[in-house]
Amino acid sequence: MTDTLIIADKIGTFETALAEYAFSLNTVWVLVAAVLVFFMQAGFALVEAGFTRSKNTTNILFKNLMDFTLGTITFWALGFGIMFGSSNGFIGTIDLFSTGSYRTDMPDMAFLIFQTVFAATAATIVSGAMAERTKFNAYLIFSAVISMIIYPISGHWAWGGGWLSQLAVPFHDFAGSSVVHLVGGSAALVGAAVLGPRIGKYGKNGEVKAIPGHSITLATFGVFVLWLGWFGFNPGSQLAATGVANAKAISLIFVTTNIAAAGGSLATMLYIWLKYKKPTLSMTLNGALAGLVAITAGCDAVSPGGAFIIGLMAGVLVVISVEFFDRVVKIDDPVGAISVHGVNGAFGTLMVGFFSTSQGLFYGQGAALLKTQAIGVAAIAGWAIAASLVLFLGLKYFNGLRVEKRIEEEGLDIYEHGESAYNS
Amino acid sequence: MTDTLIIADKIGTFETALAEYAFSLNTVWVLVAAVLVFFMQAGFALVEAGFTRSKNTTNILFKNLMDFTLGTITFWALGFGIMFGSSNGFIGTIDLFSTGSYRTDMPDMAFLIFQTVFAATAATIVSGAMAERTKFNAYLIFSAVISMIIYPISGHWAWGGGWLSQLAVPFHDFAGSSVVHLVGGSAALVGAAVLGPRIGKYGKNGEVKAIPGHSITLATFGVFVLWLGWFGFNPGSQLAATGVANAKAISLIFVTTNIAAAGGSLATMLYIWLKYKKPTLSMTLNGALAGLVAITAGCDAVSPGGAFIIGLMAGVLVVISVEFFDRVVKIDDPVGAISVHGVNGAFGTLMVGFFSTSQGLFYGQGAALLKTQAIGVAAIAGWAIAASLVLFLGLKYFNGLRVEKRIEEEGLDIYEHGESAYNS
Amino acid sequence: MTDTLIIADKIGTFETALAEYAFSLNTVWVLVAAVLVFFMQAGFALVEAGFTRSKNTTNILFKNLMDFTLGTITFWALGFGIMFGSSNGFIGTIDLFSTGSYRTDMPDMAFLIFQTVFAATAATIVSGAMAERTKFNAYLIFSAVISMIIYPISGHWAWGGGWLSQLAVPFHDFAGSSVVHLVGGSAALVGAAVLGPRIGKYGKNGEVKAIPGHSITLATFGVFVLWLGWFGFNPGSQLAATGVANAKAISLIFVTTNIAAAGGSLATMLYIWLKYKKPTLSMTLNGALAGLVAITAGCDAVSPGGAFIIGLMAGVLVVISVEFFDRVVKIDDPVGAISVHGVNGAFGTLMVGFFSTSQGLFYGQGAALLKTQAIGVAAIAGWAIAASLVLFLGLKYFNGLRVEKRIEEEGLDIYEHGESAYNS
Amino acid sequence: MKKIEAIIRKTKFDEVKEALNKAGIEFFSFWEVRGIGKAHEERIYRGVAYDTSTIERILISIYCREKFVKPTIDAILNAAATGEIGDGKIFISDIADAYRIRTGEEGDKALYIEGGE
Amino acid sequence: MKKIEAIIRKTKFDEVKEALNKAGIEFFSFWEVRGIGKAHEERIYRGVAYDTSTIERILISIYCREKFVKPTIDAILNAAATGEIGDGKIFISDIADAYRIRTGEEGDKALYIEGGE
Amino acid sequence: MKKIEAIIRKTKFDEVKEALNKAGIEFFSFWEVRGIGKAHEERIYRGVAYDTSTIERILISIYCREKFVKPTIDAILNAAATGEIGDGKIFISDIADAYRIRTGEEGDKALYIEGGE
Numbered sequence A, B, C: 001m002t003d004t005l006i007i008a009d010k011i012g013t014f015e016t017a018l019a020e021y022a023f024s025l026n027t028v029w030v031l032v033a034a035v036l037v038f039f040m041q042a043g044f045a046l047v048e049a050g051f052t053r054s055k056n057t058t059n060i061l062f063k064n065l066m067d068f069t070l071g072t073i074t075f076w077a078l079g080f081g082i083m084f085g086s087s088n089g090f091i092g093t094i095d096l097f098s099t100g101s102y103r104t105d106m107p108d109m110a111f112l113i114f115q116t117v118f119a120a121t122a123a124t125i126v127s128g129a130m131a132e133r134t135k136f137n138a139y140l141i142f143s144a145v146i147s148m149i150i151y152p153i154s155g156h157w158a159w160g161g162g163w164l165s166q167l168a169v170p171f172h173d174f175a176g177s178s179v180v181h182l183v184g185g186s187a188a189l190v191g192a193a194v195l196g197p198r199i200g201k202y203g204k205n206g207e208v209k210a211i212p213g214h215s216i217t218l219a220t221f222g223v224f225v226l227w228l229g230w231f232g233f234n235p236g237s238q239l240a241a242t243g244v245a246n247a248k249a250i251s252l253i254f255v256t257t258n259i260a261a262a263g264g265s266l267a268t269m270l271y272i273w274l275k276y277k278k279p280t281l282s283m284t285l286n287g288a289l290a291g292l293v294a295i296t297a298g299c300d301a302v303s304p305g306g307a308f309i310i311g312l313m314a315g316v317l318v319v320i321s322v323e324f325f326d327r328v329v330k331i332d333d334p335v336g337a338i339s340v341h342g343v344n345g346a347f348g349t350l351m352v353g354f355f356s357t358s359q360g361l362f363y364g365q366g367a368a369l370l371k372t373q374a375i376g377v378a379a380i381a382g383w384a385i386a387a388s389l390v391l392f393l394g395l396k397y398f399n400g401l402r403v404e405k406r407i408e409e410e411g412l413d414i415y416e417h418g419e420s421a422y423n424s
Numbered sequence D, E, F: 001m002k003k004i005e006a007i008i009r010k011t012k013f014d015e016v017k018e019a020l021n022k023a024g025i026e027f028f029s030f031w032e033v034r035g036i037g038k039a040h041e042e043r044i045y046r047g048v049a050y051d052t053s054t055i056e057r058i059l060i061s062i063y064c065r066e067k068f069v070k071p072t073i074d075a076i077l078n079a080a081a082t083g084e085i086g087d088g089k090i091f092i093s094d095i096a097d098a099y100r101i102r103t104g105e106e107g108d109k110a111l112y113i114e115g116g117e
């Protein structure tokens, strides 16, 4: 019966077409998200430039540009395979220049570019904490290595099929509170500690001095750009948009992401206002970022209300953490990267164990997930700290990590680059 | 016959799949648009900072950040339900933390985030007009209330199923010339009037003085960002992208939006050039924005040619209006928000009555729509003016609205926030 | 048999629905890409402002705003028809205000807006090369004419069905290394040459002097914005996203575009570092742009490895070219537009002849494509140079092209616009 | 010939400018300075209090012939005073010689256009 | 009455400020200047080497009574010196007269609050 | 010891710098000032005309020994003049004393490196 054959034929065509549309729409979604995450590089550049002095602006911008440049190249060359290649639990495979086959639900190249923009983010976090005193060539080596090796290895554990994802209750870090931010924040901690504080940051008797950044305008606009980029970072990590479930998921993630950021910004402002009698913008900016970092792990798993509470706590935590590192530990972190990305990355990852509506302690689901989350945080922070400690000490010993006193005083722009950022 | 059953089954699957794809593509579209509209917050921050003095830059940036922070929270907590909850004609319902069910063609969360970024826009418009002299705490209260109550109520009339949408010829404000911009512009008018002009704006004998903004660069870039954001604001308001009709609609809206902006920018430049012998950028920037605001109501309903004419008129109107408020009414509006958003919001809404290709007077369709548009403009402006008058007078009386003379002179940044925007 | 009828009916519905989804998804893709390309206008404005002095900042920003304003209007009025109207091989047709019918796979308005943002780019390239000394009114006339006539005519040859696309081996310029950038770069060359160098650029004995731009921060952020915009420029030029083939194509283009940019940035940094002992950011920024321009022609046709090599070469080429024009030819191009867009536009177009995986010399496919590419480059550069020479000489003769000495010395902002960009 | 330097509030600049014009001062130079004075305002940057008792002021520098000294001082005293702490100071010192770059004229002549008074 | 002008390193500003406070100087003004000194650093802008031997410095301007001159100079010499080339200079000149704008007080009295010492 | 202050056009700065170097001046400081002079240009900001007769200038400040005064003035007069209104002025005044911060050397010695001439 030809009719039935024709119909069968048509049905086959439709099935293919529908599969292709799913494939296409997912691709479009992931690429749009990649664009937004890419823009975060610019956001970081602006925030870090704004929070540092004008004599080092060329230097910090240059580092941000090279973070992405080197990240693109080294992640493509090696990192991607290490992170997503087939797993022995601890590390992927060497897939030189990423020619392997990884996904069937979207083009491999779409997945590569999305992961590339993520990888570059981890490196970029570090430049801020090490600002105003790091040798340019040492930083470049670090930047290449973190995107090529450090980030992909722990990333493999959580996202590449590695041991953290194979636990009985698998580790839940949806968009990278730990995989990206905690890695970056840990390396930032090590980098800033190995370097030592900027000249003038601590007085003779150890009293803390303020070194205001040269442009709150740049920093504020940078935070808006980062907030924007997070609408790619979190919802894009769903890696799919087709079907009602995916559409609902990405929509929820938009809302939780946004509310946590607002919560962070609000809590910081109020807390600072109460504590110092004046609402301070520079810290509130960190508060918004802290909320964003903290929600990143659980943005898909918590309710909007949960997101709001996580954001509020992050906003207070970031202030306490900044003050702790500044005053007690005396690690000089000009932009607050350790507190925003490291501390809140860990905090946000742990919070999933409490606030996950399906697995969280607060929803009567016991502490199983919380335990996994704690293991994940410890493992990832441990790895990032150890690896970057080796790297920074090696750089210090073999290459030198910090510029000369005179260069630091007069500014890195002229001595390292022969170019000041501002002229008339 | 099993064949038929299988086929029936397949057909069912396809129908579901097709519905899901429509749902998904709409969701992607609305979320992408939401991202673009979100970025308008940054655009407003840049424009307002650029058009004001550097001693108040931290303050104006902070206000913009808190507009979105508070808007996110209060609109989620209450505003959304008031605007879109089931209607008694005048007001929606209390849906605490927006857990209700509103849409079947996209996830409720997608609709919520899209409406959130809109709501925050209305508040942000006001900060510019009140710049350089408003107490920070008073402003925050205002900002929370406009997103939570003032904007949602008139928004309900037009978009939430309220009385304006139930008129025989329903009110047509596609993307919010009135619902968003006129509301913001009206509150801006009241705020600036209640505050009084900045010190130094008017001389002893009432002569008008110029107080140039500190960075045309920021303002210009901000206008580019706003123009960009409008490609989410207007086409996103279609709330759907699936199907030929929707695809054509959003494409037309892109073109009309863009041409009106170009028309506004061109008309202002030429008009200023003729009048003052020199083409002035700061005013031309307002011209582009005026074109964008004016096309917002009718971007789906007019032809590209109609959009161009509306843009041209808006470009001239904004100059006349700025001069009128500056010189005749003597209300000091540092960024021109009243003229750009208020006057051109009303103007653009009325123009739909003339230029709508299906219902407009110029297309032989009589004045029925025009009448409705006039009613809508009057009602919305009336509501926004009355509500914000009560609010601002209350704030003035119970909290104080304006900073002390010395703080205004030395700059709000140091006294209100302890932080100047620019350091070396 | 009613069953079969119902099924036939359903099948018809599905076929229509599938076609509509393809249409819709393509539309969404093209519109999102258009938004990204639009943002490049802001990127150009920032780069050009950053690379020039603060006394001319209002002027350069204004030119960029008017490039897009006039481009929107003139391309809509005439250019679009000239470029895409039915072909006699050399020129399209007059389609006043673009009301004709051009595409069946997306709305005509979507195609119009996408082509509009492209057209405006060609004009914008020129303003940088002519910065700091060109009369505003002369520039506006030029800007209108290039978008209305010069760009559409050569664009027609390559993209509108004209003779270059009808060659035996058709010309391959996927996203416009030649159609957009070489046209802009050629006009920039002519413009800068006809104008002559800025006062102070060359000493009495012809020695070259540096005139540093006023803000590397603006320039760097602008490059990030341009890089972002290129993710619309190149993948958007696919003009479709539906189906596995299209999804793979746009994903590959993302990767090649990004890797070429990274290659350009890396190569410039290293080359400059070796040559002048210091890595220089301002030049590295040009390197990233050079990589982007060079990959634009072949982004769909080369492998990621090929893209990387093209980027690396572009990064070195741009330095050599900047120095050549600066020192040997002594044409003063403040932002390097001639080298970035002209030289690398031509270079990138030629490289397709070598690196195209399906037609390239390096892949054993002979020199046929290379020959076509050379013809295309010569024809397009020849046309753009000739047409803009006539135009600029005409302007010089009838209107004057360059401002008076005093205006140039004191800054165009005050004398041409009565408005300086920065105030306190 | 005397040099008069006045450190004034930024907000008083326009009024001082007009008063100087009326006092016959056609030419002067000015730039922004920061003063360390008695007006303190505490600032907090990221949780660290820092002392920025620095206040933005404008320094006006006027070179003039003896006969203009008195009217100039009076003009500034009148126009720049608010009566609140922080109004600033005026200092007068001697100038040994002056030249007009355009013409090379020396001495008092450098300060006025001959026949222009 | 004397005017003391000191050109110092930017990085030494905080220390100098404290030293001056200790020396009894309550009021001074300062602004950023660029110096052409011996410390050269070559710069390359877009492939063109250019001479910017200019170094950012801070110029501190102190008007004070005679009795403060010596302590002030000592304070600056101590606080601003690093021993490396580029530490800057101090210059002292005479001031003919001074006025306090707020009160109109003239001469030495313009420089201190009566009864405030 | 003398102080030479010259207010010049921004566009003439490079030439003046070279001329000063040739005249034996190795060290000087400069900063940007705004001048209120005769050159007016009307500006419109958002429809309001405002008077900004302010022109950007550079103030060069040179402290030198007597024997350098004449060559310095000549150098500036030559290098900074265009002949058009707005070329600026040179002022000379006395300096009572000077110190080199690095070494504490006083007087003329503060201005040159001993054995370096």
Ligand SMILES: Nc1ncnc2c1ncn2[C@@H]1O[C@H](COP(=O)(O)OP(=O)(O)O)[C@@H](O)[C@H]1O
Pocket: D007, D034, D035, D036, D037, D038, D039, D055, D057, D084, D085, D086, D087, D088, D089, E027, E028, E029, E061, E062, E063, E064, E100, E101, E102, E111
């Ligand atoms: N002795 C001084 N030397 C240099 N600058 C001074 C001196 N006294 C005052 N100033 C400048 O003048 C400004 C205002 O002076 P201040 O003493 O606070 O006002 P008042 O004279 O009303 O008490 C200060 O911020 C400072 O810049």
Ligand SMILES: Nc1ncnc2c1ncn2[C@@H]1O[C@H](COP(=O)(O)OP(=O)(O)O)[C@@H](O)[C@H]1O
Pocket: E007, E034, E035, E036, E037, E038, E039, E055, E057, E084, E085, E086, E087, E088, E089, F027, F028, F029, F061, F062, F063, F064, F100, F101, F102, F111
């Ligand atoms: N004669 C001078 N006139 C004006 N400024 C000077 C003079 N000498 C030094 N300076 C300023 O002081 C700064 C440091 O002086 P320098 O001579 O390099 O230090 P040192 O005295 O340690 O050799 C210079 O950059 C310049 O700004």
Ligand SMILES: Nc1ncnc2c1ncn2[C@@H]1O[C@H](COP(=O)(O)OP(=O)(O)O)[C@@H](O)[C@H]1O
Pocket: D027, D028, D029, D061, D062, D063, D064, D100, D101, D102, D111, F007, F034, F035, F036, F037, F038, F039, F055, F057, F084, F085, F086, F087, F088, F089
């Ligand atoms: N008496 C003065 N006091 C302070 N600054 C002055 C004085 N005369 C001129 N200047 C400065 O010099 C600049 C140029 O002087 P101007 O008188 O316009 O030139 P010319 O001497 O060629 O007529 C002015 O803008 C101003 O900054």
